[in-house]
Amino acid sequence: MTFDxxxxxxxxxxxxxxxxxxxxKGWLTAMSTYAxxxxxxxxxxxxxxxxxxxVLRPIWESKTQTATRVRRxxxxxxxxxxxxxxxxxxxxxxxxxxxxxxRLIKMKGVAHMEALxxxxxxxxxxxxxxxxxxxYQAMRFVILTATRTKEVLGARWDEIDLPGKVWVxxxxxxxxxxxxxVALSDAAVELLKALPKSESRLVFPGERAATISHNLFLKxxxxxDLTCTVHGFRSTFSTWAAERTSFPREVIEAALAHAVGDxxxxxxxxxxxxxRR
Numbered sequence: 001m002t003f004d005x006x007x008x009x010x011x012x013x014x015x016x017x018x019x020x021x022x023x024x025k026g027w028l029t030a031m032s033t034y035a036x037x038x039x040x041x042x043x044x045x046x047x048x049x050x051x052x053x054x055v056l057r058p059i060w061e062s063k064t065q066t067a068t069r070v071r072r073x074x075x076x077x078x079x080x081x082x083x084x085x086x087x088x089x090x091x092x093x094x095x096x097x098x099x100x101x102x103r104l105i106k107m108k109g110v111a112h113m114e115a116l117x118x119x120x121x122x123x124x125x126x127x128x129x130x131x132x133x134x135x136y137q138a139m140r141f142v143i144l145t146a147t148r149t150k151e152v153l154g155a156r157w158d159e160i161d162l163p164g165k166v167w168v169x170x171x172x173x174x175x176x177x178x179x180x181x182v183a184l185s186d187a188a189v190e191l192l193k194a195l196p197k198s199e200s201r202l203v204f205p206g207e208r209a210a211t212i213s214h215n216l217f218l219k220x221x222x223x224x225d226l227t228c229t230v231h232g233f234r235s236t237f238s239t240w241a242a243e244r245t246s247f248p249r250e251v252i253e254a255a256l257a258h259a260v261g262d263x264x265x266x267x268x269x270x271x272x273x274x275x276r277r
Contacts, residue, residue, distance in 0.1 A: 001044050001081060002040065002043055003035070003039045003041075003047055003077070004036055004040040004041065005044075006077050006080065006081035007028075007031050007035075010080045011024070013080065027073060030073065031073055034055055034066075034070050035070060039051050039055060039074075045082055047074075047090075048089050049095070049096075052096070053099065056071055057100075060100055071090055072092075075088050075090035114227055114229055114232050115232035115233070115236045116232060116233065116236050117239075118243075118244070121236060121240075124226075125140075127224060134195075134206075134212065135212055135216045137204065138204040138212055138217075139230060141188065141203075142233060143233050143236075144191065145182050145184070145188060146237040146238075147169070147234075148234070149217065149230050150214075151169050151173055153204060156202060157201060157203055160184075165183065165185075167184055168180075169181075169182065176257055176259065180257040181272055182255075183255070214230075217230045237255075238252060241255075250273065251273050254272050254273050255277050
């Protein structure tokens with residue numbers, strides 16, 4: 001079996017588990033663009049570290065995130081196709097991390113989302129309150145719920161229980177692929193109740209498109225001469241909660257939909273501490 005044939009077999013075996021058709025096509029495109037020209041015709045059992053590095057090195061510095069995904073995909077394909085052989089040549093820990101990690105650390109340092117210091121949030125919040133446009137309301141909801149931009153822009157009314165003060169984000173729309181229950185504060189509930197009603201199922205519908213563009217938030221922040229990002233508000237919340245409240249780390253992380261602990265710990269702790277949040 002060649003590596004390309006192993007890719008096709010892996011794709012078919014995993015077809016039912018792909019999050020979306022778009023993600024599946026993106027995975028195939030990445031493999032055909034970066035891996036196939038170099039190792040596609042090589043027997044999958046003959047793919048070694050040198051060949052994997054020939055795939056990754058040309059894009060590791062210029063397209064580090066893409067290269068990281070390609071490396072992970074190569075490792076998955078080889079694990080799938082080779083059941084009894086030498087250690088996987090695309091494995092990261094204890095292997096490729098020593099050959100490529102310098103560039104990865106550099107990339108991670110640049111990729112952090114700049115956050116607004118929590119001490120500056122009251123003044124920033126006052127500036128947000130001046131505008132009643134739907135985009136500003138959506139940004140306020142992002143801050144009040146400490147959720148991700150994509151989750152808020154795709155929020156639907158049928159996901160929200162106003163009397164119960166809970167917003168349930170289905171697993172299909174979360175980064176973790178797990179359902180996330182958001183405890184709505186009084187301020188979040190008041191914001192939702194004040195929203196203009198429309199025929200759209202979306203809580204924050206766009207004016208010319210089905211959803212508001214992510215770029216609109218960036219435009220708002222740039223207009224205020226701020227360099228922070230909307231995603232960075234999650235970090236603002238996390239820092240504030242850690243430094244100014246007495247809630248345990250697992251409660252704070254649950255509010256952010258982060259998994260805490262190793263696999264064993266998570267197997268025993270299956271709740272989401274919603275009441276405490």
